[in-house]
Amino acid sequence: MVGTVVTVTEKQETEIMGQAYIRQRLALMVTSGSRRGDVVMADHEFAVDTQSAYGPGDRLYVIRSEEVDGRAGYYIVGYDRGFRLALMFLLFVVLVVLIGRKGGACALLGMVLSFVVILAFILPRISTGQSPVLVAVLGAGLVMPASYYLAHGVNRKTTVALAGSLIGLTLTGLLAVLFVDGARLTGTASEEVGFLQALHPVDIDARGLLLAGMVISVLGVLDDITVAQSGIVEQLRVANEALDWRQLYTRAMRVGQDHIASMVNTLVLVYAGAALPLLILLSDRSLPFMYVLSHETVAEEVVRVLVTSTGLVSAVPVTTVLAALVMRRRGAERASVTEDAPDSVAPEEGDSEGLSQQPTD
Numbered sequence: 338m339v340g341t342v343v344t345v346t347e348k349q350e351t352e353i354m355g356q357a358y359i360r361q362r363l364a365l366m367v368t369s370g371s372r373r374g375d376v377v378m379a380d381h382e383f384a385v386d387t388q389s390a391y392g393p394g395d396r397l398y399v400i401r402s403e404e405v406d407g408r409a410g411y412y413i414v415g416y417d418r419g420f421r422l423a424l425m426f427l428l429f430v431v432l433v434v435l436i437g438r439k440g441g442a443c444a445l446l447g448m449v450l451s452f453v454v455i456l457a458f459i460l461p462r463i464s465t466g467q468s469p470v471l472v473a474v475l476g477a478g479l480v481m482p483a484s485y486y487l488a489h490g491v492n493r494k495t496t497v498a499l500a501g502s503l504i505g506l507t508l509t510g511l512l513a514v515l516f517v518d519g520a521r522l523t524g525t526a527s528e529e530v531g532f533l534q535a536l537h538p539v540d541i542d543a544r545g546l547l548l549a550g551m552v553i554s555v556l557g558v559l560d561d562i563t564v565a566q567s568g569i570v571e572q573l574r575v576a577n578e579a580l581d582w583r584q585l586y587t588r589a590m591r592v593g594q595d596h597i598a599s600m601v602n603t604l605v606l607v608y609a610g611a612a613l614p615l616l617i618l619l620s621d622r623s624l625p626f627m628y629v630l631s632h633e634t635v636a637e638e639v640v641r642v643l644v645t646s647t648g649l650v651s652a653v654p655v656t657t658v659l660a661a662l663v664m665r666r667r668g669a670e671r672a673s674v675t676e677d678a679p680d681s682v683a684p685e686e687g688d689s690e691g692l693s694q695q696p697t698d
Contacts, residue, residue, distance in 0.1 A: 339417050340365030342395045343376065350385075357385040363413070365399060379411040396420070440488065447484030454480045455553070463549070469542055470510065473549035477506055477556055489564055494571050497663050498563035501656025505559050506552065508655075509648030513551040516640045522547060526633040547637065555645045562600060562649060563656040566593055570660035585661035593653045601646050608642045 347362035360382040367375045379399055381391065391397065396417040402410050433441040459476040463469050481502060489495040517524075524530060524543035533541055569589045573580060580588070609616060615635050618624075629635060 338367055338370040338372065338399055338401070340367045340377065340379075340397055340399050342391055342393050342397065344393055345391070346378070348390070358382055359385055359390055361391060363391060363397075365397065365411070367399075368396070377411045379413050381413040444488040447487040450483050450487070451480045451556075459549075459553075463541065463546070466540060466542075469545035469549035470514075470552065473552045474506070474510060477552060478503075480556065481506075481560075485560065485564075488560070493663060494567045494660075495564065497570075497660045498560075498567040498656060501563040501567070501652055501659055502556075502559040504655050505563065505648055505652025506555065508651045509555045509644060510548070510552050512647055513548045513644045516644050517544065517548060520636050520640050522633060522637055522640060524548075524637075526637050551641055551644050554641070555648055558600065558604070558645070558649055559652055562593075562596055563652055565596060566653060566656045567660040569593075570657060570664050574664040580665075582658075582661040582665040585665060586658050589657045589661065590654065593657055597650050597653055600649055604646050604649070605642060608638060612638050 343364045343366050345361055346364055347360075349360045351358045351360065360380070363379050363381065365377055365379055367373055367377060377399070379397075391413070398414040398417055399411050400414055402412065430445060433445055435441075437444060454476050458479065459472050462472045482499060485495050485499045485502070489498070522544065524545070524547035525534070530541075530543050530546065534543065566589060569592050570585050573585055573588055615638060618629055618632075618635065630639065
């Protein structure tokens with residue numbers, strides 16, 4: 338249930354083995370459930386360097402348990418962040434619609450569809466013990482066509498980008514299997530997987546879960562680079578219809594190389610930001626670098642970066658060559674139709690003479 342802190346009735350500071358702790362006793366007004374409106378007392382103890390103290394007005398999640406003597410006890414789980422997260426999401430939606438207009442709104446619909454597939458298709462099947470990799474690939478096959486066409490429209494550019502993305506996704510899956518096998522990862526390094534295996538009634542394939550995560554994580558960036566490359570080829574073809582497919586490919590890949598450089602750098606920085614504690618561990622000079630790098634928690638993140646980056650880099654030339662072939666073929670078909678079209682009907686010879694001979698006064 339959710340409660341709002343009315344007052345802090347007691348606050349004590351203690352020290353255990355050199356670590357400072359704070360114990361609080363809080364009076365909370367229950368704001369949900371059958372006990373809405375009741376005031377309950379809850380105890381909470383925490384290390385000073387792990388979180389800040391609670392104060393009046395804080396909305397908290399509280400659980401109820403039975404004490405040894407039969408009385409009800411209440412304990413704090415954490416903050417109720419729902420309202421703040423909803424405001425952040427609303428700000429995101431407003432900015433996307435204001436700046437992206439119709440395309441932004443369609444992209445949001447595609448995002449919602451992606452989450453629906455993940456929550457209603459992928460997660461339930463993985464929870465029942467099905468192969469995480471197979472489920473992730475099938476889920477991606479459901480998400481990608483709808484989200485691509487919603488965001489970018491039904492046209493050749495989007496279709497080529499979708500085909501390139503599917504090929505890139507397949508390559509990423511193969512690379513994930515090879516790299517995870519090569520590094521001999523088990524997928525059990527994270528605490529979340531440990532809790533899942535301990536608390537979930539169905540055995541979950543931790544290694545397969547790691548592979549599925551790599552497949553899903555690459556979907557969004559694939560959309561970006563494949564649509565961009567397909568659009569570049571299309572514009573080159575419009576600007577100069579004399580270019581053959583090799584010339585289209587060569588010129589588009591010059592831009593694609595810039596995409597690759599910025600994309601790899603972006604991915605590395607994103608993973609670095611999410612794994613700062615691991616980087617601090619790597620910077621510990623008291624331990625051999627290769628020893629730290631070989632720890633599965635660290636090796637798992639390294640493999641994740643390498644798999645996704647390699648898969649995305651491979652998708653750039655694949656999508657570019659597909660777009661060059663399709664756009665060039667389309668241009669050739671259009672030129673053939675133009676050449677085969679009948680010329681304007683010319684006047685017959687007699688009619689021409691008759692027109693040229695005007696009556697004179």
